[in-house]
Amino acid sequence: MFMLRVLKVQPLPGLRLDLELTDGTHKLVDLTGLLSGPVFEPVRNDPSFFARVTVDPEFGTVTWPNGADLDSDVLILGRTPA
Numbered sequence: 001m002f003m004l005r006v007l008k009v010q011p012l013p014g015l016r017l018d019l020e021l022t023d024g025t026h027k028l029v030d031l032t033g034l035l036s037g038p039v040f041e042p043v044r045n046d047p048s049f050f051a052r053v054t055v056d057p058e059f060g061t062v063t064w065p066n067g068a069d070l071d072s073d074v075l076i077l078g079r080t081p082a
Helices: 038-045 072-077
Strands: 008-011 014-019 026-030 054-056 061-063
Touching: 008 054, 008 061, 008 072, 014 072, 026 072, 061 072
Parallel strands: none
Antiparallel strands: 008 014, 014 026, 054 061
């Protein structure tokens, strides 16, 4: 079964990401309501840190240098974070 994952990510102003998915489509995601808790504090409060987002090539999700990450099912399918 094909699992849709994030292939590339582009940070945008306003805590938004442009995700390129493994099927070639793009999805704009507003992270405003998803960045709660202390691990996401630098992500939501420092635009330069937010811009350091990358894709984890093994899991196909987005991550930041401090270890904060968001599951691709949350990003792509709109599921509730654990």
